[in-house]
Amino acid sequence: MSQELVLSELPAIHGAMAEFDTPEELLAACERARAAGYRRMDAYAPMPVAGLAETIGYKRNKVAFCVLIGGICGAMFGFGLLEWMTVVAYPHNVGGRPLNSWPAYIPITFETMILFASLTALFSMLAMNGLPKPYHPVFNVPAFDRASIDKFFLCIESSDPNFRIEDTLQFLRDTGAREVTVVPA
Amino acid sequence: MATPENLKVSELPEIPDPGADEILGPGHNYATVTERIGGIVYTPWKRWPGKWWIGAIISFIFVNLLMTAMYVLFFRGIGTWGVNIPIGWGFAIINFVWWIGIGHAGTLISAILFLLRQDWRTSINRFSEAMTLFAVACAGMFPILHLGRPWLAxxxxxxxxxxxxxxxxRSPLEWDVFxxxxxxxxxxxxWYCGLIPDLASMRDMAPHPWQQxxxxxxxxxxxxxxxxxxxxQxxxxxxxxxxxxxxxxVHTIVSFDFAISIIPGWHTTIFPPYFVAGAIYSGFAMVLTLIIPLRSWYNMRDLITLRHIDAAAKFMLGTGLIVAYGYSMEAFMSWYSGDPYEKFMYWNRITGPYGFTYVLLILCNIALPQSLWSRRVRHNIGLVWVLSLIVNVGMWLERFVIVVTSLHRDFLPSSWGIYIPTKWDWATYTGTLGFFMLLIFLFVRLLPSISIFEVREVVHHIAHPREVYTEKQL
Structure with missing residues (x-):
């Protein structure tokens, strides 16, 4: 099948995708793509690959910061709730003990801190990843089924200023990819 | 790729165990581990193991027993249970603490062993996390059923x-709720966070569009x-x-339910650490009770190997020794405190009407598990399975001893009493066992019971051993 023929029929292109057999080949291809000046790309792997995100130019992981904020909010919520319940909303004198008996509030404060931080960890990760997202152009590539099983993919996106479809496809072929395809948008 | 034709895992000849040094059998790559683990779910129901059906049906019968017991409880009230003053807690709290303790090993395996980078955890962590969830579901039922008016929970x-x-x-019972x-x-x-990438694998290998x-x-x-x-990550x-x-x-707070009170035998500072160790002890016992049949039924001896069983048995032995230390400190402190009620409580625990439970407890939790020191015992899978059952019974007896013997004879002989669980107590308890087992049976049918992407990482580590440390290099 001639690539040019397909290209002329496609209304829009998401990018060009190369398929690899091993994480090492994928890492090497990503390094070459960075060196060739490509910036807007994404790599896909069936498991975490050390250093892959950094290679394609990912810098700041904000999950930890979100979790810290979530934990602080959770602790403040828990302690504040108990203080308010026992001192303001329902002050109850038990044998003359102080209303603000804060040491007894620590276990619940700890639990709400963990609860909020854990929920923040899951939901901030999903939100920053843009999930749930049932449709994505990369799923248009039939071989991409194996991105969650045993194959490794590099997709250079058409929004990259250096993206020229023929040149980019040739570049990906030169990286030693097993298969190179166009990703329809 | 993974069509039903190449997923006939159940028809393969029995896969041998690679032995106590390996965490994965030979010849695996990224695709084969995916097909093996995902294939269990996608096996057509006609080829499910017959033992699965038998187990699931028996569990379902016990779920119905639980429903019946709940109906009787809601209709006639808490009097159908054997609890009364002075023993107001009885089976409800015994089973609550037992179940929640079982859950703790799941978290230990998935979280603490992950932080310690123990690579043998990958084959059993998903399963243990599921066990945690189901055990917490069973645990959560008991305090609610015990409320008397459960609809106001x-x-x-x-x-x-x-x-x-x-x-x-300010009450530990409210801390418990949180x-x-x-x-x-x-x-x-x-658990769900760990499942997301594997659910994507399941989606991409689904044989039918509705499964996809x-x-x-x-x-x-x-x-x-x-x-x-x-x-x-x-x-x-x-x-x-x-x-x-x-x-x-969590288990510290569960132990506070006891330790914050002034009942002899409960009011001790050893409770939090000794409860946590006991929880992990019983949880590892439950993990072994479940994974030993599972790996045999589903032909997964190359994914859950002797290495995993050996490590879990060692954990059981180690935490069992901490529990033994807890028992001896309890006994020592009741003597050293000089408090007559404490002294009486301990003497009564051994020689009183419930003395036989204490003897059985020491036998199940301390004496018999010492055989795990022997490598030959740890590598005898049948024996490890029997020992894991014994420890499960022992840890249940521990909670029975703590709850019942402390409550039944406290400060005033005029308020002493005897607790005998009724048939509805037993029905509720065995019913939750059935509920737990049914959830486990459904889980292995519906979701990948081993973390696939983490096993892929193990495949990669085995292929490139120099890039990561192994335990032997440490």
């Missing part, structure tokens, strides 16, 4: 109500982007880091 939570009444947050509900929620979050759709929705459209993985690491203190705090 939401009164336990602080919410703005028309009476402007609030729960007492601890157990947080533990259940965080366990679910951790269901797993596609559950996987949230995960596509394995490197940047997603980066955030995912950070979130997973943080969840592990948060679950570790959580699991310690």
């Amino acid at each position: 939401y009164w336990l939570f602080p919410y703005p109500n028309s009476m402007w009444l609030w729960p007492q947050p 601890a157990v509900s947080t533990y259940g929620t965080v366990s679910l979050v951790f 759709r269901i797993y596609g929705i559950l996987s949230l459209g995960w596509r394995g982007s490197a940047i997603h993985w980066h955030r995912y 950070k979130a997973y690491l943080l969840l592990a880091g948060l679950s570790t203190p959580l699991v310690l705090s």
Whole structure:
């Protein structure tokens, strides 16, 4: 099948995708793509690959910061709730003990801190990843089924200023990819 | 790729165990581990193991027993149980503590062993997390059923109500509400977070479109982007880091239910650490009870190897010794305190009407598990399985001894009493066992019971051994 023929029929292109057999080949291809000046790309792997995100130019992981904020909010919520319940909303004198008996509030404060931080960890990760997202152009590539099983993919996106479809496809072929395809948008 | 034709795992000849040094059998690559683990779910129902059907049906019968017991309880009230003053806690609290303790090993395996980079955890962590969730579900039932008016269980939570009444947050029972509900929620979050990439694998190997759709929705459209993985790993690491203190705090708070009171035998500072160790002890016993039949029924001896069984048996031995230390300190302190009620309590625990439970407890929890020191015993799978059952019974007896012997004879002989569980107590307890087992049976049918993407990492590590440390290099 001639690539040019397909290209002329496609209304829009998401990018060009190369398929690899091993994480090492994928890492090497990503390094070459960075060196060739490509910036807007994404790599896909069936498991975490050390250093892959950094290679394609990912810098700041904000999950930890979100979790810290979530934990602080959770602790403040828990302690504040108990203080308010026992001192303001329902002050109850038990044998003359102080209303603000804060040491007894620590276990619940700890639990709400963990609860909020854990929920923040899951939901901030999903939100920053843009999930749930049932449709994505990369799923248009039939071989991409194996991105969650045993194959490794590099997709250079058409929004990259250096993206020229023929040149980019040739570049990906030169990286030693097993298969190179166009990703329809 | 993975069509039903190449997924006939159950028809393969029996796969041998690679032995106590390997965490994965030979000849595996990224695709084969995916097909093996996902293939269990996609086996057509006609080829499911007959033992699965027998187990699931028996469990389902016990679920019906639980429903009947609940109906009787709701209809006639708490008097159908054997509890009365002075023994107001009985089976409800014994089973609550037992179940929640079983859950703790799941969190330990998935979180603490993850932080300690123990690579043998990968084959059993998903399964243990599921065990945690189901055990917490069983545990959570008991305090609610014990309320007397279970339909008012939401009164336990602080919410703005028309009476402007609030729960007492200085009470360990209220701490328990927060601890157990947080533990259940965080366990679910951790479990689901670990499942997301594997649900994407399930979606991509689904033989039927409806299966693809269901797993596609559950996987949230995960596509394995490197940047997603980066955030995912950070979130997973943080969840592990948060679950570790959580699991310690939950059983500490459960032990506060006892330790904050002034009942002889409960009012001790040894309770929190000794409860946590006991929880992990019983949890590892339950993990072994479940994975030994599972790996045999589903021909997974190359994924869950002798290495895993050996390590879990060692954990059982180690935590069992901490529990033994707890028992001896309890005995020592009751003598050293000089408190006559404490001294009497311990003497009564051994020689009183419930003395036989104490003897059985020492036999099941301390004496028999010492055989695990022997490598030959640890490598005899049948024997390890029997020992794991014995420890499960022993840990249940421990809670029985703590709850019943302390309550039945406290300060005033005029208020002493005897507790005999009724048939409805037993029906509720065995019913939750059936409920737990049914959930486990359904789980192995519906979801990948081993973390596929983490086993892929193990495959990669085995192929490139120099890039990571192994335990032997440490």
